Amino acid sequence: METPTLETLPLELALQVMSYLTPHDVVAVLGTSRRLRAICRDDGFWRSLCFDNSRLASTLRRRNWRQNNSRPQTFKARRIEIRAAWNSVFEHDEPATWYDEYIQRHAPLVTNWFELPRRRDGSRLLDNADVLEVCGVALYRPLGADTATSGEVTNENVDGSDERNIQLCGIPTLLAVAPLEDGSVCLWDVNGTIKRRGAIVQQSTPGLLFAGLQDGTQDPSKRTPVFSVTECVAVDSSQNLAYFAVESRLVEVDLQTLSVIGVEPGPLSIIHVQEYGSEDTISNDIFAAGRISSILHYDRRKVSVVKSAIHSGASLSGLASIPYPFPAIEDYSRLKKSHAWTSQSTGRTVVACGEYKSKGSLELYPVDEGQLNEPMVNRQTSSSAKIFSVASHGRRLAISDGTGFIRWFERDGFTEVRRCTLGGDDYVEAGDQEEEAERRMATEAQEPRHHGTHHNSNGPLGTEMGDIARKLLATKTGSHGSTGKDSFENNDLLFWTGEKLGLLSFSPKPGSRAVDFVEETKSAAERDAEMEGNLYRARMRHLFKSARRFGEDSDSDD
Template identity: 35%
Template sequence: MATLDTLPSEIILQIAHSLSPLDIVTLQFVNRRLLDLGRDDTLWREQCFNNSSFLTNLRRRRELITSEDVQEPGFRDLALALASGNGIGDSRLAQPREEARDLKARSNERIRIMANWDPSYPDEKVHWYDEYIARNAPISTSWLQQPRNRESAEHEYLEVRGMGLYTPAGEDDATLVVAPLDDGSVCLWDLSGTKGRKGGIIARSKSGLISVDPNSQDATGKRSKMINTGVTECVSVDSVRNRAYFAVQSGLVEVDLETLSTVSHERFPFSITALSEAKHPVPLTVGTNLSLYLHDPRTRRAGGGTGDPTRIDSYDTAFASLGSSSSSNFRSLLNPEPNPQYAHLHHPGPLSILHLPSSGDEWDGNGEIYVAGRFPSVLNYDRRYFPKLRGTIHSGARLCSMASLPYPFASMEKDLARRGELTIEQIREAKTRPGKTLIACGEYNSKGSLEMYGLSPNPILSTISSDFQAGSLQNSAMKNRQTSSSSKLLSVSNHGTRIVISDGNGNLKWLERDGFTEARRWNIAHGSVEAPRGIFGTLGDHYMDSGSGDIVIKLANTHSGRTDKPVKEDDLVLWTGEKIGLLSFSGKPGFTADSFEDHGNKTPEELNRELEERTYSETMGRALEANANEVRWMRGLGLGLGSS
């Protein structure tokens, strides 16, 4: 051991390069020095490259170099570079037909290929050890404690009607989940275990707190007037001010997360369909069916809802509520002429609103607003000149979720890099140019559509619009409508150096930043002790075959981007429309539903009987589903024209 401690770090790292990933992890347990060296970024970056589907696809495409007809030196250099990766490669490529090539040329070619794959940017800090874990480690799904109805004798489970992440003061990453429940209450869960049991409920408001009519005494009426079904972006959390905003039909309810009491309740002319991120001091953007509003709580009118938590305030416009508006005011809402108080939408149904700062990642109160939804283009507004429309990005798809990267995107360079054809100089130039990337997902002709757009820092060139030099960014748009998903994409988010998307089949798919190369995939029915329940109970592995079960409507990353985070704390929060789960890179879930159950005074016999009943329900569910699949498969066989 003394001899090993005296070895230079370069020699130890050279030895580590010849070890398997499992052996490198074992080496980290020897002492602190080997722990630091065993997590070297260069070492794990190469491990990620060696295990990437990019390299597998590249080898497939270059198999033609083994034919007798291919004699070009460039192809031979590539073959030898692919075959010289520490014993990883096709053995057929490791046997050159001519004399051995120069080792330096091989090394340079391998460096060039790795640079084509590398998804990181020059000023981006990446922990490649965490990246390897996220790309290759087992995945498990843990479901947060499901709240129960306190006003019912049966205490049945309540559905979770939205989701937002909350980072309290003093925390670096999101540690709490905020969500409205079916009874009109607001619930908080602990993700980290620092304020209570991990995955458990730590606070819950009274029922009916965020219903449309807080003065109603009818519990049934409150539940029927909760958040609109189909509105995904219905919760927005401002962690700086400890406030959460909930879209409830046409009302916007502001709740103090420290006291779980209503601060204000403002009404809009139409039902709210999307909320932007709430980040102080930038005003919240509220999207209704036919209009957009900038909501700034600092400009609330005197006599607002701060004094009386049950008071319903009207939005400060000339037509605050449809009930008291005259017919002429209602016609004014549908008037396409610009209005200084709101932006009129010519097509109804915004589903996602994204804020981008004017420079870098710093929020200065300025910046851009991007709106996507049930219309063929992404709308772009400048907050300083709102409500004037600055430009549009034509998509043609129905988009429902957006994300962004503070790095440039050029589709032509990404396509060439995906095939390993760029030089190191070309890669450096593409990654150092200014700009941002807009990522969007949705549906196009019943299939999933993942789209990426390069945004220029020049305000005139930031959008693809007929009004502003339409051809200036013609090479900066990528639309993957072939391999992203066979069903509608529901949500998109950044996850490390990858893009993660969810689809209508319950699948999660991680892609490289080119939008095409798949890093890995997962289905939420796997890796969970309590598999998602369908209408006939738990479906387990059979879920993958049937295509039924829960789907991830919205996903969010708990990691805020800090560089000193502990290993394996880059989790994803999943919302299925009924409950919330936590996806972790671990061999087993961190908690289960039984972790939160209070069995009270139940005897072992009663608990065993409940288990038997649940098992019977699950078995019957699988049997009925298998029978339904058989009926569908046999339908029409041998029945002639009378079958349907």
């Protein structure tokens, strides 16, 4: 009789066998055959792993979720109820690939910094004075752009690694749009389908966004920065238009020609809420926040009249939306069967963030009329400092706060999934090359004594990490970027620090740095010569400092 294998077992038995394997072992088995690939990508299996490894499950275990009931049948039924409530919002026809979800909850995070924009004066200088600050960011998905297919477009550098010619099958073109401090508009390649990932695709002439402001006092290219709000840019990808809040005006720019086509007064930070069940279809509901302690609701068919208002009481700084309702369960540990999510409501959720009495505030509001759910407001455990931005990221909420953390929460707004800080960027300012070379010498001298120590891959020699994300954007929403269920969909997180852009990716490979884009323009001989020169100057300066200290310590009269 032939011995049964994992591949020949029925699905239920195969899943039971897989439950004894670690996630790394399951991934190793996944690539052996099509049958095992289908088994190892089972949504129920990975959803169970996501729940078992969640902070909620560990909290419930500490609280003794069996509630002093030792009957195995009762324990199993209660576990099923709690797990169903944990992500009950996903049962409303929302597509979910739990293999991807597990990766985004537990895979290593790496920071990829974007190319730094430079002042356009006819020449491209490399000193620090030439770098321009980024004053906001939004995502642009050109509908007319071709999607990268096998054999057409290659990504020169994926996740900051040195691998070349990695094909991007089915990856759509995605661009980051931002105003710069000189009034120009800059476009970056986010997915790497046009140029290298994070590289600048196009930059307009200086003063483009200031040309429509009729003050007549100075050259538009000589104006000072006037971008004072976080949500100062919005993009309409279907019409290839971008809207920039500049002083008291809203400047409309054609992203295909990078030219101003109109200037509407009184800009507001707004969000268009999607239709129920669709990330791609925009409804008529518009919500605005940021100037008063309430969220204003407009109908875009009649935007001159406020349809309704939601009082928050907090100083709000960001909005996001989810085309699904959120669970109205306050305490999972007291969940009863009658409280399980069974409603067929078509509700949607508006997520707001900001500051309340010097602490962070994370707020979820139902937006459909007639819905019975109460709003959820977390002003205790969301953050100890102001929350700058919030984004719907996969099946989680991502926030950035004033403490420098990026945190992920379940959609209940209370249960934290994971957190991280941004990896440092090792861009060297003008005049600091010698200091950088001296630090490199010191580290190389210590390497034999600290063999095997892992340095931060995002910046050499443990670059200090002090960047704070002012705005977060998920690079994949709805069907955009979907490459099918047989491949992992990289739902990276684009961030803006107030000065520059970067990307948080889920990868064990080292991240990219802004200096990499400058170094690529140099030949190998030029890079070697520059490094040798920096090391030589660092050694000489070290010798002079040693000689000076020797002279100060000497008691000789000579």
